[in-house]
Amino acid sequence: MKDNLLNHSLIIARYGEIGLKSPRVRGRFERQLKSNIKTAFECKIKISQGRIYIHPKNFDEALTKLKRIFGIVSFSPAIHTKTTYEDIENDLGKYTEKLIEENLISSKTKFAVRCRRVGDHDFSSQEMAGFAGSIVRKKIDAPVDLSNPDIKIFLEVREDETYIFHEKIRGPGGLPLGSQGRLVALISSGIDSPVAAYLMMKRGCAITAIHFDNDPFAGPKVTENFKELINKLNEYSYGFPIRTKIVKYGDYLEKCKDNAPEKLTCVLCKSGMYKLASEVAKKENALGIVDGSSVGQVASQTLHNILATRANAEFPILSPLIGLDKIEIEKISRKIGTFPISEINDGGCSAVPRYPETKAELSRVNDALELINQEVEIKKAVEKLY
Numbered sequence: 001m002k003d004n005l006l007n008h009s010l011i012i013a014r015y016g017e018i019g020l021k022s023p024r025v026r027g028r029f030e031r032q033l034k035s036n037i038k039t040a041f042e043c044k045i046k047i048s049q050g051r052i053y054i055h056p057k058n059f060d061e062a063l064t065k066l067k068r069i070f071g072i073v074s075f076s077p078a079i080h081t082k083t084t085y086e087d088i089e090n091d092l093g094k095y096t097e098k099l100i101e102e103n104l105i106s107s108k109t110k111f112a113v114r115c116r117r118v119g120d121h122d123f124s125s126q127e128m129a130g131f132a133g134s135i136v137r138k139k140i141d142a143p144v145d146l147s148n149p150d151i152k153i154f155l156e157v158r159e160d161e162t163y164i165f166h167e168k169i170r171g172p173g174g175l176p177l178g179s180q181g182r183l184v185a186l187i188s189s190g191i192d193s194p195v196a197a198y199l200m201m202k203r204g205c206a207i208t209a210i211h212f213d214n215d216p217f218a219g220p221k222v223t224e225n226f227k228e229l230i231n232k233l234n235e236y237s238y239g240f241p242i243r244t245k246i247v248k249y250g251d252y253l254e255k256c257k258d259n260a261p262e263k264l265t266c267v268l269c270k271s272g273m274y275k276l277a278s279e280v281a282k283k284e285n286a287l288g289i290v291d292g293s294s295v296g297q298v299a300s301q302t303l304h305n306i307l308a309t310r311a312n313a314e315f316p317i318l319s320p321l322i323g324l325d326k327i328e329i330e331k332i333s334r335k336i337g338t339f340p341i342s343e344i345n346d347g348g349c350s351a352v353p354r355y356p357e358t359k360a361e362l363s364r365v366n367d368a369l370e371l372i373n374q375e376v377e378i379k380k381a382v383e384k385l386y
């Protein structure tokens with residue numbers, strides 16, 4: 001989208017699911033959404049009858065950022081006029097001239113006018129659409145095609161106010177960030193966990209990200225990538241910037257390797273992550289933990305291991321990717337912009353045994369947890385959080 005060449009005076013944004021809530025809940029979500037938009041860019045906002053009317057100071061900034069504000073399903077840069085035949089004729093005429101100037105409509109462009117109406121008027125929506133179509137055709141001899149137009153011109157008549165626009169730009173959808181409380185997200189430097197955190201942000205959850213620095217079993221690139229991923233995810237976090245915690249996890253892993261059966265290293269590692277994340281969740285007043293598990297994707301994510309690693313968890317562990325396959329996850333990762341960072345080779349984790357356990361038995365895992373004295377080791381690791 002180029003500079004505001006069409007002289008748009010406002011942006012009309014729409015929400016989806018929020019509209020299905022009871023009036024009280026809807027009011028709360030609307031206030032949250034309004035506050036998040038105001039944090040993202042300077043503007044005046046009014047919400048009325050399920051529409052958000054935004055008057056931004058900087059149009060281009062607003063159009064870029066609205067694509068990343070959860071809760072918004074679509075938005076349209078628009079002009080505003082009054083609901084009289086004269087005003088609509090005048091302003092739609094000018095709007096059409098601009099569309100012609102910007103080559104968005106020519107004598108070969110098939111067009112349609114769509115009209116929606118709220119309130120009592122002495123015309124029907126269809127009559128107004130017909131009237132508006134004739135105004136467009138006074139400016140340009142373009143063919144009307146209601147079923148397969150190249151361009152749609154929308155008239156939204158709301159009582160005495162009318163809005164005119166020709167684009168509906170998609171927003172990310174979901175619920176306003178912060179409307180659902182906080183989660184602790186386990187974020188590595190891989191593809192999956194940033195996508196999992198993003199999906200929960202999209203459902204309105206604020207995020208505290210925790211990263212496990214496995215040095216000496218992993219190099220510094222892993223933690224660097226993690227920080228880059230957080231920067232990227234923060235492009236979606238208006239109102240609730242992601243809090244981050246990093247924990248030195250090498251000593252815990254060393255203990256697992258030295259004191260427990262080698263095969264169980266990854267299971268004990270993951271179990272420790274959930275334990276530690278629970279401690280962080282308590283401090284952060286979070287209500288759950290989110291990770292990037294997907295059934296069967298790697299050895300540590302078999303159903304047996306999922307059961308064994310979560311059996312002692314104190315908080316619900318949400319895994320929004322659990323039923324997705326790698327291609328589906330990658331697709332989201334590309335869309336949200338984390339893929340190029342996750343793809344960078346970080347050297348991996350050398351603590352992974354040659355033959356990791358894929359069918360961990362709960363009783364054997366519990367024995368191993370005693371052998372490594374997990375409670376004590378996790379307490380020590382908590383002290384190394386920064």
Ligand SMILES: Nc1ncnc2c1ncn2[C@@H]1O[C@H](COP(=O)(O)OP(=O)(O)OP(=O)(O)O)[C@@H](O)[C@H]1O
Nearest residue numbers: 186187188190191192193210211212291292293300
């Ligand atoms: N170093 C780490 N720091 C924080 N969380 C981690 C770390 N390693 C793994 N996790 C969490 O555990 C989940 C499963 O990790 P695992 O290594 O088994 O799978 P993965 O498919 O490689 O995940 P990812 O693509 O997110 O790295 C990850 O999605 C992430 O939520």
